[in-house]
Amino acid sequence: MSGFDKVVRSYEEAMKGLSDGMTVIAGGFGLCGIPEGLIAEIKRMGTKKLTFVSNNCGVDDFGLGILLEDKQIKKMVSSYVGENALFEQQLLSGELEVELTPQGTLAEKMRAAGAGIPAFYTATGYGTPVGEGKEVKEFNGRPYILEEAITGDFAIVRAWKADRYGNCI
Template sequence: MGTRVFTTAAEAVADIDDGATIAVGGFGLCGIPDALIDALRESGVGNLEVFSNNCGVDDHGLGILLGAKQISRVTASYVGENKEFARQYLSGELEVELTPQGTLAERLRAGGAGIPAFFTPAGVGTPVADGGLPWRYAADGSVAVASPPKETREFGDKRYVMELGISADFALVHAVRGDTAGNLVFDKTALNFNPLAAMAGKVTIAQVEELVPAGELDPAQVHLPGVFVQRIVNTGPQNKRIEKRTVTATQGVSA
């Protein structure tokens, strides 16, 4: 199946239904598919299960879906600067599977490559492997759902834990450039989780800042081939935000 070009983000996500699993690219607020996320917010779809490095901030990115109670479960590396994410998790409104960042990246890559599981040393000897991490809390603060123990195995003289690959119904990604065949080019830090999320989606939807005809991109500069991308929409330049601004006052200059 080739890549289909859509006119608007709303049209591109129109068939994402309640209960869908979605892999979302980006790191912090860098390279997030903000237009596609906004379109999901407007659609009102709910009970979504999201795989993403983090969950945006309270008023931007995936945080707006959290605030609207459209997400029921998140697999992520950290809570980040999102207070609502932490509140929903600790109050039992949201199920959260926290996983080491490198493990999450490899789980997405493995799922996209058709690898059902793999062994890694990350997490061996901790609750990541032994189980017991709180996935969902009860209203009284007790643990309602805990992570199960995972299979471990020795290779040589080291022990490893088995992690499952991630495959999602849809993937939402952001690229700086793309062509009508779905080939994508990412910018700097946006290159980390976006290609991995795109690989993990059965249907991958890419928003691009610039869309060019097929054949115009230098093949040597393409970061993700169009075989992984089913839909593409030109949303123009991204509304870039800084997740957390930290400044140091200069001597003799008031803040």
């Protein structure tokens, strides 16, 4: 692909184009492999009203948790939210919208979007608060709920090395 080059030289350049109200998909699991430099750049930029799709929201003063300090995150789509006091405070006060999603479903929502699949059925979450209000269909005698794919405006990942096509290690 002649002329195709995704290489950037700074966090600032990488986050160029991020604006208020966008959806950001953030890599990492727990506190491992999180894109600390990119998160710090988002904090520096002061971008607000962001929706983040990530396994969790970090902890106080680390990871995505640093973006809660200035209320840059309006919504979190996560599978785990248990180790951040500021997150809990903002959730309970209604300042932060939270959509809990089982981990496998969260990963599949992003994978499906990348494959051009708008929605899929899963048994995970049926009969729980996760499944409330969602379409239910039965396959082979078992109920499944319809989950919509998640597409982000930005994706941030931590990598040791990347090539000009966007492949990361």
